[in-house]
Amino acid sequence: MAVTVVGSIAYDRVKTPFGERERMLGGAAVHFALAASFFDEVRVVGPVGDDFGEAELAILRTRGTSTDDVEHVSGGRTFFWHGEYGWDLNSRETHDTQLGVFEHFEPKLSEPSRAADVLFLANIQPDIQRQVREQSGARFVALDSMNLWIEIARDSLMKTISQVDCVILNDAELRQLTEKPNLVQAARALMAMGPSVVVAKQGEYGAALITAEEFFALPAYPLETVVDPTGAGDTFAGGFVGYLARHADDLHDGATLRRAMAYGTALASFNVEEFGTERVARLQADEVSARVADLQRITHFEDAPIELRA
């Protein structure tokens, strides 16, 4: 089994209406691993610099995550992102991005990381995603990306997408990538390129899943307090892909995909309750299960016989 993830391991400087952190552990691969590790062994592939600390490495190793393929680049600096969220947390501004060790990153997967059943290509340059994909023997590959790559590396991204099974994007990115404003049409356009599963992340509204046979939509878990949305999408992906890695023999089963959506949604809801990895790093299994049960309850309705007027 096992799930391999390639993506950023980072320090984030973040300001939200509820507080700020000068330098906290972040990065797509980190958030993904903290969530996916509830389901299966996670192997993280990505570079860090001299400034990356033992304490952060220990958090990354939560629930047995392997950091064997975390490459320490001597003389380098860890990826750094500085962003700020607006009043309603739906808008964010990037103040600074320092690629650091990611600038010349050439992924080299160890044998165990190549052998993992499931691979997640977190949001990085699509050429690098493809290099990893080509080294992997995974039978299920999922990918995330962002508006930047759609704008400056569109052809490469399209090529990478044609080589994966599942695309997980924000719905605005889905629209931008396919130039189709309609979600169902956008998903069909992507599926025509190769992937069989499309997940549209919709932020505070939840997420939708589209396959050739299925449409499934799940609202976000309702929270009264959202402190920091950073990493929510990667945490969702970690729950979703991690759940699938654990059920690698039922990957094309609709019920499995739906449950994976629920676990992704539950995990993402914890992520946003505190800054960065703070909440998920100490999250307990029974808390996750309880929130999945809540999600089932808050989305459930049953029709009752009614004679409509003609």
Place this chain on the structure above:
Amino acid sequence: MAVTVVGSIAYDRVKTPFGERERMLGGAAVHFALAASFFDEVRVVGPVGDDFGEAELAILRTRGTSTDDVEHVSGGRTFFWHGEYGWDLNSRETHDTQLGVFEHFEPKLSEPSRAADVLFLANIQPDIQRQVREQSGARFVALDSMNLWIEIARDSLMKTISQVDCVILNDAELRQLTEKPNLVQAARALMAMGPSVVVAKQGEYGAALITAEEFFALPAYPLETVVDPTGAGDTFAGGFVGYLARHADDLHDGATLRRAMAYGTALASFNVEEFGTERVARLQADEVSARVADLQRITHFEDAPIELRA
């Protein structure tokens, strides 16, 4: 039983990426009535001018809707709205609004309209909403509004809200009105003013229902073709409030409220498939039921036992 609605009866000029109409039947009360009439007798209260035609009146009377309280203002012009939607239909620009007969409208409810169990105050000036509310003997009153009244008639709107049972607003309006960016907090703030039910309309993402005991969220019905969103919110309200009018003895039952959400959602999905009232005017009861069943299917998931890793 019966449900009374007060609101605009209008001509709309609308342009979307998929076509345009120079002058089509529209208005909140019209869209509401076309949907609510599937469930119960609807009584429409609102003014029209000399230009309002027999053909439009006939559409308003679909499924037995009473137009006894539609006031013909001699020498007046019917309310007119001219708007245009952007590429993804999520943004719209109002080019022109002509109040016409609404400018000096003083609602006078007939005895049967006062006696209706349920009242819907569609989006009009909150003073007028209150005049209607005060004439009505309804045991359940729901209200819609818009950003304009939040900006220019806030105190009046607040006063009206304190006199109703249910508020149905776009989530952006909920935020603006309560100055709380968080949906759950915003709903609680409104419930503290009197209403026991808050519905947040979320456009293409669906809608959420909040009461003291319940949180329920339902995605929009997935459509490949959306032609014109005009009236979707009022059609939703018509389905939601109409369903409740039909079940007036179970108004505080969670299962009833959830089903009402499903009927509102199903009806709204038809509304946007064609311009204005075109689709819902010829809609059949079995089509509505089929879409409610679809909604149940596309939102359903069941957890399965899983041992999460510690």
